[in-house]
Amino acid sequence: MTVIQQVSADRMKIIMFFPILLLVCSVSADQTETAVQQSNTQDIHAVLRELTTSLAVQNERITVLQRENQEQEAKLETQKTELQSQKTEIDQLKEQLQVKQVAFSASLLDHGNGHTGPFNTQITLIFKHVVTNIGNAYNPQTGIFTAPVRGVYHFDWSLYEHGNIAAGVVLFRNGENIFIVYEHQPTGGVTASNAASLLLEVGDQVSVRLWANSRVYDSENHHTTFSGHLIFTM
Template identity: 65%
Template sequence: QEAKLESQKTEIDQLKLQSEGMIRFLTNVQIYSVQEINNLDHVKQVAFSASLLDQGEGDTGPFNTQTTLIFKHVVTNIGNAYNKHTGIFTAPVRGAYHFDCHILGHGNIVAGAFLLRNEEQIYVVYENPTSGTVSASNGASLLLEVGDQVFVRILAGPRIFDSQNHHNTFSGHLIFTM
């Protein structure tokens, strides 16, 4: 019986060690999970809206080649994913995003631009006025991976007009992470 009692004590000691190890493991998992949740809460807050000209008024274009538009008047940039120096939005997290683009043209010249993900054309914003002023807009929801870039390029040839009324805009926001 003494041998049996000693064997049971050894087994109890081993179970204690295993229990302490599990407690340490679960504590680390809990800390890691709380940090991950905090990070996800932070990244869920992504939204921007910007217009073409920061001040004044005038035409942009026509250009001989497609040219990335730099929307300089930033109204909001929650999460700092939009770069007002390059005109490029860079996805900080994998998820579904929604983007909108509005342009204004006047006179008898085409007003048109593409929304691109990386170098892939997603949609066109286009209007062909014969006179007067016209506007065009379009929007899309996209699945983006971390680091994907979304931006607007004016077509080769078209011209758009902006003023202190901020007619030309580019906006986007994270709908949900994935």
């Protein structure tokens, strides 16, 4: 075989081998790409699993924190209620300490003289001439004493009348008849008095009412009177 023939034969072999090489390279590239894709898919799945696990953990932590926050809010609300109750009690104690002394004394007419009554029904007597009103619990506009603190109070009331007519006054607590003072004689003047100690709650009202169909008299000498004072708190 000549050199030329040998070269030609070698060229034919190369030409025939090249497509085979390309085919092998193509198959190898496809396998590599498939392997890379499979690896990438596995990595993505692993990352997703990790994220899912992490999200579940975070959700659990959030749930725990929300529950703890609700418990703290409930505790704070309870403490707020307790503090408000304590503040109310303290304010009441302060009010009681501030109102240590309560006393008043008044007579029926502020000036001049004359009779009050008779009327066919009971009326509240308004004692207008105020001598003492410590604590301002007695109201000279209405004739009513209102207890500022819970405690025991002592009250005195007296009347004067002259002439042939009945004279009677009654001590009332919140509309309840407590004690009465009543006199009736044909001639001359009559005087009478009474007293009572009462346990009063805050806001209880005490007054003196003129008995129906009777009358009382007062003048600058202050015969008909109403007085009261706090003995002690409860």
